[in-house]
Amino acid sequence: xxxxxxxxxxxxSGEGAVTxxxxxxxxxxxxxIMIVTDKNLIDLGVLDSxxxxxxxxxxxxxxxxxxxxxxxxxxxxxxVDVYVKNKCDCFIAVGGGSPIDCAKAIRIVTTNGGDxxxxxxxxxxxxxxxxxxxxxxxxxxxxxxTSNSVITDEIRKVKMxxxxxxxxxxxxxxxxxxxxxxxxxxxxxxxxxxxxxxxxSIVTPGAHTLTKPMALEAVKLITKWLPVVVKDGQxxxxxxxxxxxxxxxxxxxxSAGLGAVxxxxxxxxxxxxxxxxxxxxILLPIVSAFNAETAPNxxxxxxxxxxxxxxxxNDCDAANLAVAxxxxxxxxxxxxxxxxxxxxxxxxxxLWIDKAMNDVCMGGNPRQPTADEVKSLYxxxx
Ligand SMILES: [Fe+2]
Numbered sequence: 087x088x089x090x091x092x093x094x095x096x097x098x099s100g101e102g103a104v105t106x107x108x109x110x111x112x113x114x115x116x117x118x119i120m121i122v123t124d125k126n127l128i129d130l131g132v133l134d135s136x137x138x139x140x141x142x143x144x145x146x147x148x149x150x151x152x153x154x155x156x157x158x159x160x161x162x163x164x165x166v167d168v169y170v171k172n173k174c175d176c177f178i179a180v181g182g183g184s185p186i187d188c189a190k191a192i193r194i195v196t197t198n199g200g201d202x203x204x205x206x207x208x209x210x211x212x213x214x215x216x217x218x219x220x221x222x223x224x225x226x227x228x229x230x231x232t233s234n235s236v237i238t239d240e241i242r243k244v245k246m247x248x249x250x251x252x253x254x255x256x257x258x259x260x261x262x263x264x265x266x267x268x269x270x271x272x273x274x275x276x277x278x279x280x281x282x283x284x285x286x287s288i289v290t291p292g293a294h295t296l297t298k299p300m301a302l303e304a305v306k307l308i309t310k311w312l313p314v315v316v317k318d319g320q321x322x323x324x325x326x327x328x329x330x331x332x333x334x335x336x337x338x339x340x341s342a343g344l345g346a347v348x349x350x351x352x353x354x355x356x357x358x359x360x361x362x363x364x365x366x367x368i369l370l371p372i373v374s375a376f377n378a379e380t381a382p383n384x385x386x387x388x389x390x391x392x393x394x395x396x397x398x399x400n401d402c403d404a405a406n407l408a409v410a411x412x413x414x415x416x417x418x419x420x421x422x423x424x425x426x427x428x429x430x431x432x433x434x435x436x437l438w439i440d441k442a443m444n445d446v447c448m449g450g451n452p453r454q455p456t457a458d459e460v461k462s463l464y465x466x467x468x
Contacts, residue, residue, distance in 0.1 A: 089294045091341045092251040094220075094231050094258040099330060101322065103261035107219050108139035110257055111176070114217060119147040120174040122165060122189035124154065124181050132223055132264050133180055148172045150192075153181065156245075156359055157188040158238045162202045165192040177218040179255070180264075182276065183227030183362070186220045187235035190253040193218060194235075203239055206246035208446065211253065220255035223264045225315075225328040226276025226363055228283065228336020231258040238356055245356040247446045254340075260333060262325035270316045273328075274419035275363030277312040280332035281305065281415070282347050282366040285374065285388055287339035289381040290450040294342055298387075301338035305391040307331035309415060316419045343450035347373045350463060352445055353438035360428050367421040371412045372466045373451075376459070378405035380452040385409075426468050435464040 098106050111119075119140070127133060128151055140147055150168045152161060168174075169192055179189035191202045197215035198205075205211055220230035229235070233251040238244070268276075284304040287297060308331045314324040350373065351365035378385050382401035389396050389408035392415070396404040422428060439460050442448065455463065 091296050092233055092254055094254050095256050097258045099260045101263050103259045104135045104221055105139045107257055107259045108143055116176045118172055118174045119145055119176040119178055120169050121147055121149045122179045123151050123185045125151040127181055130267055153185040153188045155184050156238050157184050158240050159202050162191040162237055166195045169196050175216050177216060180221045182224035183229040186229035190235040191237050202237055205248050208249045211250040214252045218255040219257040221259040224268060224276040225332040226279040228332050231336050232340045243356060245352045260329040262322050262329055265325045266320050274316050274421060275361050277308055278367035278421060279363035280335045281308045282370050283339040284335040286345040286347055287342040289377055289384040289452050290343050290345050291452055292343040292450055297338040297342040300334040302387060302391045304331045304335035305388055309392045313418050344447040345451035346448055349445035349448035350442045353441050357437055367416050368467050371409045372463055375409050377453050424468050435461060
């Protein structure tokens with residue numbers, strides 16, 4: 087069977103990567119760029135280096151700054167209007183997963199027509215679209231290099247997971263200088279999201295020789311550097327290491343797939359607008375304990391990558407060690423201990439079970455849970 091490893095055409099990583107990404111545009115015929123971002127990032131000065139580089143090189147642009155966390159189909163439609171009315175022919179997204187996913191979705195519709203809800207699913211995008219630079223400002227989703235976008239359909243109250251390699255940006259940018267102002271709690275949540283990407287992509291049956299070493303390296307780097315960055319957000323080296331770690335996790339899950347943690351986490355994210363990384367972090371040890379028997383070698387490797395010594399342990403104890411190390415890291419970086427702390431009630435769980443069972447990520451899990459088992463996993467997460 088042929089394995090497909092999907093990557094951006096160009097990846098820029100390190101201090102000054104934003105300025106270098108604008109240099110790339112000098113070799114192209116670009117008339118007007120649409121920058122897709124979140125207004126808070128502009129107010130915080132995160133886009134200053136990008137605007138300076140665009141102005142210096144004489145590029146014309148319009149900024150669509152209406153993106154909020156968990157972007158909706160309505161927002162995507164607004165972005166499409168701005169792009170078309172301004173006759174844009176290039177995208178630059180700046181932000182975490184939300185602005186980058188929103189730009190991916192706008193690009194799908196401006197290129198292929200119809201409505202974004204028409205593309206909910208796998209492989210439904212026909213044409214790639216205009217040149218696209220994605221500048222990451224968090225170290226978590228790896229949206230700057232993945233085939234996925236997650237858009238909330240407010241009518242159906244579901245998070246659509248649109249999966250198609252044609253969404254992968256042409257240029258993927260990680261510049262740690264843009265990440266220095268990220269608050270500690272957001273750093274923690276996005277870092278735990280990246281850890282979840284790495285771990286789910288190691289234990290999935292879709293894991294491959296080309297992806298597992300990247301994911302294990304990501305686990306090692308996140309375990310080492312996430313607590314450092316949460317304590318000292320101004321540490322440029324630690325920010326850079328974490329950015330590279332989440333990129334490696336993205337490289338792995340983008341081609342290997344995810345699993346039940348994401349399938350379950352998408353539902354409270356959609357119905358209660360909860361932060362994706364926090365939902366993942368709470369569910370990760372619980373789902374890992376559920377999966378352990380079906381992927382013992384994978385959990386042993388994860389425990390080792392997190393600094394544990396499994397040489398004297400049987401499979402069950404090695405997996406338990408991996409679960410304990412995940413929980414320890416979560417506590418260290420200040421993740422809430424359960425969904426109750428996020429005002430979730432027991433009665434909310436019933437809203438999520440069917441949607442979690444049918445979530446596109448569930449198929450990648452090494453053990454397929456029954457509806458009762460999904461309910462039990464959510465109950466443990468309270
Ligand atoms: Fe994620």
